[in-house]
Amino acid sequence: MVTIGDVAREAGVSRSTASYALSGKRSISEPVRLRVAEVAKSLQYTPNAGARSLATSQTKVIGLLAQFLEDEFAPAMLQYILGVSNTARELGYDVLLVTEPDGTAALRRISDSRMIDGIVLLNVAEDDARLEVLRAAQQPGALVGLPKDTRGVDVFDLDFEEAGREMVEHLHRLGHRELILASQPEHVVERGGAYVWRLQNAAAAAAAARGITLHTAFAPASQPEVGTALHELLDTYPDATALLVNNEAAAAALPSVLNARGISSPRDLSVLGRYSDEFARTFSLPFSSIESAPDRLGSMAVRQLVRRIEGEIGPGDPFVTRFVAPEIVDRGSTAPPR
Amino acid sequence: MVTIGDVAREAGVSRSTASYALSGKRSISEPVRLRVAEVAKSLQYTPNAGARSLATSQTKVIGLLAQFLEDEFAPAMLQYILGVSNTARELGYDVLLVTEPDGTAALRRISDSRMIDGIVLLNVAEDDARLEVLRAAQQPGALVGLPKDTRGVDVFDLDFEEAGREMVEHLHRLGHRELILASQPEHVVERGGAYVWRLQNAAAAAAAARGITLHTAFAPASQPEVGTALHELLDTYPDATALLVNNEAAAAALPSVLNARGISSPRDLSVLGRYSDEFARTFSLPFSSIESAPDRLGSMAVRQLVRRIEGEIGPGDPFVTRFVAPEIVDRGSTAPPR
DNA sequence: CTGAAAGCGCTTACAG
DNA sequence: CTGAAAGCGCTTACAG
Numbered sequence: 001m002v003t004i005g006d007v008a009r010e011a012g013v014s015r016s017t018a019s020y021a022l023s024g025k026r027s028i029s030e031p032v033r034l035r036v037a038e039v040a041k042s043l044q045y046t047p048n049a050g051a052r053s054l055a056t057s058q059t060k061v062i063g064l065l066a067q068f069l070e071d072e073f074a075p076a077m078l079q080y081i082l083g084v085s086n087t088a089r090e091l092g093y094d095v096l097l098v099t100e101p102d103g104t105a106a107l108r109r110i111s112d113s114r115m116i117d118g119i120v121l122l123n124v125a126e127d128d129a130r131l132e133v134l135r136a137a138q139q140p141g142a143l144v145g146l147p148k149d150t151r152g153v154d155v156f157d158l159d160f161e162e163a164g165r166e167m168v169e170h171l172h173r174l175g176h177r178e179l180i181l182a183s184q185p186e187h188v189v190e191r192g193g194a195y196v197w198r199l200q201n202a203a204a205a206a207a208a209a210r211g212i213t214l215h216t217a218f219a220p221a222s223q224p225e226v227g228t229a230l231h232e233l234l235d236t237y238p239d240a241t242a243l244l245v246n247n248e249a250a251a252a253a254l255p256s257v258l259n260a261r262g263i264s265s266p267r268d269l270s271v272l273g274r275y276s277d278e279f280a281r282t283f284s285l286p287f288s289s290i291e292s293a294p295d296r297l298g299s300m301a302v303r304q305l306v307r308r309i310e311g312e313i314g315p316g317d318p319f320v321t322r323f324v325a326p327e328i329v330d331r332g333s334t335a336p337p338r
Numbered sequence: 339m340v341t342i343g344d345v346a347r348e349a350g351v352s353r354s355t356a357s358y359a360l361s362g363k364r365s366i367s368e369p370v371r372l373r374v375a376e377v378a379k380s381l382q383y384t385p386n387a388g389a390r391s392l393a394t395s396q397t398k399v400i401g402l403l404a405q406f407l408e409d410e411f412a413p414a415m416l417q418y419i420l421g422v423s424n425t426a427r428e429l430g431y432d433v434l435l436v437t438e439p440d441g442t443a444a445l446r447r448i449s450d451s452r453m454i455d456g457i458v459l460l461n462v463a464e465d466d467a468r469l470e471v472l473r474a475a476q477q478p479g480a481l482v483g484l485p486k487d488t489r490g491v492d493v494f495d496l497d498f499e500e501a502g503r504e505m506v507e508h509l510h511r512l513g514h515r516e517l518i519l520a521s522q523p524e525h526v527v528e529r530g531g532a533y534v535w536r537l538q539n540a541a542a543a544a545a546a547a548r549g550i551t552l553h554t555a556f557a558p559a560s561q562p563e564v565g566t567a568l569h570e571l572l573d574t575y576p577d578a579t580a581l582l583v584n585n586e587a588a589a590a591a592l593p594s595v596l597n598a599r600g601i602s603s604p605r606d607l608s609v610l611g612r613y614s615d616e617f618a619r620t621f622s623l624p625f626s627s628i629e630s631a632p633d634r635l636g637s638m639a640v641r642q643l644v645r646r647i648e649g650e651i652g653p654g655d656p657f658v659t660r661f662v663a664p665e666i667v668d669r670g671s672t673a674p675p676r
Numbered sequence: 677c678t679g680a681a682a683g684c685g686c687t688t689a690c691a692g
Numbered sequence: 693c694t695g696a697a698a699g700c701g702c703t704t705a706c707a708g
Contacts, residue, residue: 046450050391051685097435112384223622284561389701
């Protein structure tokens with residue numbers, strides 16, 4: 001392999017001069033700088049990442065911890081990953097993707113071995129075991145998802161409470177008085193998936209405040225079970241005029257459920273989901289939804305992380321918890337009840 | 339951070355002895371070995387990855403190049419990525435995920451900088467520009483997808499030709515005499531996505547050999563366009579009794595298309611797709627399909643790659659091109675025509 | 677069975 | 693403006 005020594009020799013300068021000429025970290029005479037740059041290019045010189053990280057304690061790699069759990073809908077995860085990956089690259093970082101089930105062990109491994117400069121955690125739970133490891137780590141961390149204890153980390157999430165309120169208010173405004181909310185599986189709640197009850201509680205409170213009825217139910221995250229569950233829900237509450245869906249798998253299954261029942265939306269039932277526009281297109285979902293903005297959240301997390309890595313924000317600066325405001329993307333599936 | 343020097347001092351041995359005791363690469367007296375192991379554990383010693391890679395020229399990281407193209411259906415990609423990631427971890431490797439559009443630049447960057455020990459290429463095209471870079475690289479490479487020129491790389495793919503034959507033969511056996519094949523967008527073909535015409539040509543040949551009719555057509559890879567295209571196809575060939583689908587987006591859209599037309603499968607139309615079982619569950623697809631085995635292909639590619647990385651197979655050993663035999667997963671959507 | 681030393685390829689104070 | 697040297701934290705021949 002071609003090293004900086006090769007470049008230096010070929011350019012007739014010392015290795016340090018070659019290094020400085022390439023990095024621009026001290027003033028170098030124009031002819032020397034040009035000559036070094038030229039030689040580096042012609043020799044196709046690329047710094048050895050291991051050597052550089054050893055010398056600088058910087059790897060230019062971000063660790064991305066994603067979990068693919070049974071009770072979460074995998075296609076929805078992909079968009080967060082791409083949001084992180086694309087923004088990282090834009091800022092000059094590569095991504096080490098870790099999908100192993102034991103997140104704490106993985107985190108310890110990549111952190112202790114100094115493979116990465118910073119860490120992004122996906123699917124963060126209320127009481128996430130990885131957080132303890134992350135706080136003890138040398139590298140800064142950014143989360144997508146709100147844990148109970150946000151100390152020492154930057155947090156980004158959709159404002160699920162506002163989302164719950166907005167969903168209810170939007171339908172109340174249209175005249176609906178009996179709503180159903182299909183959430184994620186109860187198992188997600190037990191595991192600490194706070195976004196489930198954050199949306200649910202806020203929706204319930206909003207409904208109560210307006211004196212309207214909200215039936216809430218957990219629904220599976222896998223096909224075809226979720227379809228059956230939706231049928232049962234609609235059977236159980238025949239007078240409900242609107243369906244709120246905080247469950248990507250349920251949203252994906254809904255078109256065929258409505259079809260099977262001969263129900264058309266919004267004529268017979270108003271529907272309002274919570275998923276991204278990309279997701280809507282992938283699954284041809286004709287329902288209006290609260291945009292969950294996975295790419296934006298992933299991007300925000302990386303940007304903040306890189307600011308910490310590069311010292312633009314110091315360890316003294318306060319950690320942030322930022323919520324993306326929910327916005328309804330209107331696909332025409334809500335209307336006044338008949 | 340705690341270095342091997344700390345461990346050595348604490349254990350009262352030299353750094354080299356500490357290193358050897360931990361690696362087991364030369365015989366160490368039992369008491370010393372134990373003492374070092376103990377100290378390493380109590381100090382939570384983890385080798386610095388950069389330093390180790392500099393010394394050994396091994397990073398224990400595999401580069402994974404995935405492209406998310408407009409004309410491919412993203413959710414189908416995820417399963418390949420997980421197959422690679424899970425197998426890599428099982429074999430002691432981490433995964434550097436690269437999703438940037440310019441694959442050749444990315445490949446050069448991670449290869450030249452020695453960030454990785456080997457490379458897995460996804461979405462390989464007939465005439466993939468990344469291959470030239472890969473062949474010039476120091477690290478071995480494994481592909482998922484068959485290019486025209488397979489020199490210098492190990493290749494894994496579904497046997498799309500056999501898949502095309504089997505699809506046609508299966509339906510011919512049931513008594514069908516007029517079939518439709520919906521492929522990927524023509525744009526994929528132009529880009530060199532060989533799996534499109536490999537399946538298509540084999541299917542056409544099989545149909546010709548049996549004297550039956552096969553209508554072939556390209557279909558979009560995005561929603562909702564692909565739904566419209568399917569409607570047009572079914573309008574154009576009203577006498578066809580079976581539909582073959584080599585297009586994940588089309589398969590995902592098909593249930594609602596059939597529903598809208600009041601067509602039920604297999605009563606009115608036999609349907610046979612080409613996608614994974616995982617995909618079928620995600621999208622609740624009730625159609626029989628040729629299993630595309632993304633996790634298995636990803637896993638095979640990584641296993642072979644690691645064998646090369648670790649010298650179990652030398653550069654002299656022949657490169658392999660291995661096809662996974664297509665198998666039909668019967669979900670009951672094919673039957674004799676009415 | 678163990679230790680002192682060299683070397684991997686960088687970057688960056690330290691001198692001049 | 694430039695060079696010689698030290699040091700990052702490992703591993704591994706080389707000696708004994």
